[in-house]
Amino acid sequence: MNKKITCIIGVILVLVVIFIIVFLLNKDEGDNKKMDNIKENVSNDITFDFDTHTVLLNSGYKMPLNGIGTYSLTGDVCYNSIRSALDSGVRLIDTAYMYNNEEEVGRAIRDSNVPREEIFVITKIYPTQYDNPEQAIEMALEKLDIGYIDMMLLHHPGEGDVEAYKAMEKYVEEGKIRSLGLSNWYVEELEEFLPQIDIMPALVQNEIHPYYQENDVIPYIQSLGIVVEGWYPFGGRGHTSELLNDEVIVDIANNHNVSAAQVILRWNLQKGVVVIPGSSNPKHIKENTKIYDFELTIDEMNRINALDRNEKHDWY
Numbered sequence: 162m163n164k165k166i167t168c169i170i171g172v173i174l175v176l177v178v179i180f181i182i183v184f185l186l187n188k189d190e191g192d193n194k195k196m197d198n199i200k201e202n203v204s205n206d207i208t209f210d211f212d213t214h215t216v217l218l219n220s221g222y223k224m225p226l227n228g229i230g231t232y233s234l235t236g237d238v239c240y241n242s243i244r245s246a247l248d249s250g251v252r253l254i255d256t257a258y259m260y261n262n263e264e265e266v267g268r269a270i271r272d273s274n275v276p277r278e279e280i281f282v283i284t285k286i287y288p289t290q291y292d293n294p295e296q297a298i299e300m301a302l303e304k305l306d307i308g309y310i311d312m313m314l315l316h317h318p319g320e321g322d323v324e325a326y327k328a329m330e331k332y333v334e335e336g337k338i339r340s341l342g343l344s345n346w347y348v349e350e351l352e353e354f355l356p357q358i359d360i361m362p363a364l365v366q367n368e369i370h371p372y373y374q375e376n377d378v379i380p381y382i383q384s385l386g387i388v389v390e391g392w393y394p395f396g397g398r399g400h401t402s403e404l405l406n407d408e409v410i411v412d413i414a415n416n417h418n419v420s421a422a423q424v425i426l427r428w429n430l431q432k433g434v435v436v437i438p439g440s441s442n443p444k445h446i447k448e449n450t451k452i453y454d455f456e457l458t459i460d461e462m463n464r465i466n467a468l469d470r471n472e473k474h475d476w477y
Contacts, residue, residue: 207388220341228436252281256282258297267305284313285344297325
């Protein structure tokens, strides 16, 4: 009798193992098919148009190649910076729930003479909001008060990020958000995340500068038909002075009669990376737009590429 029971238990265990293996194989096959379906509906041509200073996203919308980041800009400083940026021809603005300045960004846009449809606004919801993404999205729409959001990103990977993204997908269907994206997602995170969603991100925004170049990540993202955007183009707080005074970059800047900041921004563009330098200085804001009248040589690009230290300046 005991042998019979043992035999039955053994058979059951074998069947359970077989079921688990078949389930996992089918899941992987399903995820691969889903990724293939997403890819089929995405254009891989994300070539930068240096004549119009735009790139065509896989969502079908055009986005400017250069803009202004608003991290650490708040209150009147933020408002005045955005007004200055718009007056200088900037049409891409990056903000976020965690920057506490969406209201100022929206007010500056509404008070400007620039038609709303010419401005591309990116905002982000934070992991602490993923448990109620609908509320977070509605809050962003209300604070910005500009009719619709051009692009919304998840600010970091976190618990509930897939569900939060799916909520954003519904707002795309309703026309309240036009494009979706991710911030601080790398290869492993993308490989896990993408099979679980329906709308391919149009953009991934990561830390990128000459000392942290992500040369393995950028080509992977671009191969999926996703545009790459870099934050901290000048290295971030505490590192900007060192980067802007790097002798290689200064030498190249002198060759073109431009600033070190302009060289770094142009280097990004020629790598296929959209730039959003932050500044509250009207002179610097204007200077950061003057990056289309010169071109770095292959040798100059290689000299800057050789500066990579894999030195990340922020935790995410």
